[in-house]
Amino acid sequence: MEQQYVDALKNNDGKLIKELYGTYRNEFFAFSKKYHVAQDDLSDIYQEAFLAIRKHAISGKLYEINSSFKTYLFGIGKHLIYKRLKDYASKQQYDAVLHKGEEDYEEVIIDQKNNLTEEQSLLRICFKQLGKSCQQVLTLSFYRGLTNEEIATLEGYESEAVVRSQKSRCLKTLKDLIKKSPLK
Amino acid sequence: MINEKLIEKYFSKRLSEDELKEFEHLYTTDAIFKEEVDFLTNVQSVSAHEDDAEFKSELASYESEYSEKKTTSIQKWLKPFAALAAILLIALTLNFFLNREINEEQLFSNYFEPSKNVSAPIVRSETDENSLNNAFIAYGETNYEQAILQFEKAFSETKNSELLFYEGNALLASGKTEQAIKKFEEHLMYSDILTNRSHWYLALAHLKKKDTESAKKELNALINSGEKFKKEEANSLLKQLD
Structure with a gap:
């Protein structure tokens, strides 16, 4: 992965992070819409994906990743989208499985445990x-x-x-x- | 004494293989060391939690810039449309009122026709100069200004209430609608063979004033009075006003 992006995330380089955020925002929103993510959830999922990729940068995991920043970001995004669709499904009849197997980005599974003991x-x-x-x-x-x-x-x-x-x-x-x- | 350097290296993930072994050994055997590491691991979790939240709000602030841009650009786009919509609305409203005016005016002229002189046969004579005769002559010649003056005079002389009805007609025909209304209302206080007919002309006068509610009231009064005069017209006009 692009070293300068990993460093930017790890060192909290606001300027570069902001730039990255803007670079992929519209494409990511369009990508999410393809999976029928609700409009209100678009920015939340995008931000969660950024947060997750930053965590991986901090933990050093990103240094071992060969894919590009964008591929990885969208892969995490895809995982978060599936999760969100499952949430929708639990609230209403919605077949999230329909969207499995879309051939765009490889899903990157992340574990999010935000709850503190x-x-x-x-x-x-x-x-x-x-x-x-x-x-x-x-x-x-x-x-x-x-x-x-x-x-x-x-x-x-x-x-x-x-x-x-x-x-x-x-x-x-x-x-x-x-x-x-x-x-x- | 706790080996701070070892702990620092552990959290910055820089332990060599030997150091890692030492770290693990201490962690399993040294209770104080373990307690410290567990505590610092909690500090790690908590600071991560706080730092992530801060990062997320930072991202949200980037996002709000996009949303703001979006709304301002929408507002920019909206302005000409809003102006257009306002113009359209004004045009439609004007059109509506103009159309209404035409309709009421149209209805009035469709239905209004000054009453024929059914009261006094005119006697044309050079010597008979009474106002009543003059009034009906002027009225018949559609010289309403003159007729109004003569009817006024004749009424004060004869107190014949039917004259109020003709004066009202003359007033309405010459466009003095408000005065006509007053005159017909005055006529309605009397009871003569023309009284109920005044309801019809009052209705038309109200119609001309765009007071359709009053017009409808007068039409109903006419229909319910049993008067045959203009009954059909009254019914058809009423339908058009509803």
Whole structure:
């Protein structure tokens, strides 16, 4: 896959992501309509597909993918469309199977588990009480998988050591917040 | 002391094979290490959750730019159409009212014909200069302006209510519709052989004023009065007004 796109997704390069979003939007909407996706759901599915491809970029999975960004994006999109059609079918009589076997993009199966455990929900409340810079450092370290060195460069910290101490301070605050939480 | 470097490498997926083995060993044997890693894994999930939500709202903001563009372009397209629609609407409304005017005017002139003089035979004589005679002469000659004045004078002299009926006719024929209405209404307060006929002329006068409801009322009054005068016409006109 195009390296610069993967990097853009991984590093949250807003400018390039916005450009990508615009490049494939109309084609994706037309593609979804072919499967009779409701008008109101078009942008939601497109955004979900972008979100999923970004997750794969962050997890490093995209580096192993040989197909182009577009093929992969539309493959994820196809998976999300099928899922949505199944939702429609459960609400009304709708034969989603009719559309199986369309020969356009190969479906890319993704697992979306968005639900947080109870423990994580409590953590989330405390996480949101942290300062913005703490949230950012923790997100970059644990979700985006950046090293302290990389964070220092990206966020303009003086050194890797500053990031390290900042990170441990943030984690300590977070743990204290959990301990003090009345919800615990 | 927890091996921070090892944990950092684990989350940035940079553990070498040996380091991975060490990591797994510590995770299964060192409870404090495991607790820390589990905690950080939760931090990972939570920050992912938050970061994804932020990313999605970022995408939604891109999308809203497209939607806004779409609506503005629709508005641009809509403007000439809206203007066209407005013009059409005005034209249709005007046409409707003009048509109505023509219809009522048409109906009035279709049906209106000043009543014949059925009351007083005219005596043409150079010496008989009474207003009544003069009034009917002028009326017969369709000299309504003159007739109105003479009927007025004759009525004040004779108090013959039938004269009000002819004066009303003269007024209506000369386009003084409102005055005609007043005159016919005055005539209706009397009871003479022409009284019920005033309903017919009142109806026509109201019709000319585009007051179809009042016109219908007068037509019904005429029909229900048992008066034979213009009964058929009244019925057919009533149908056309409904």
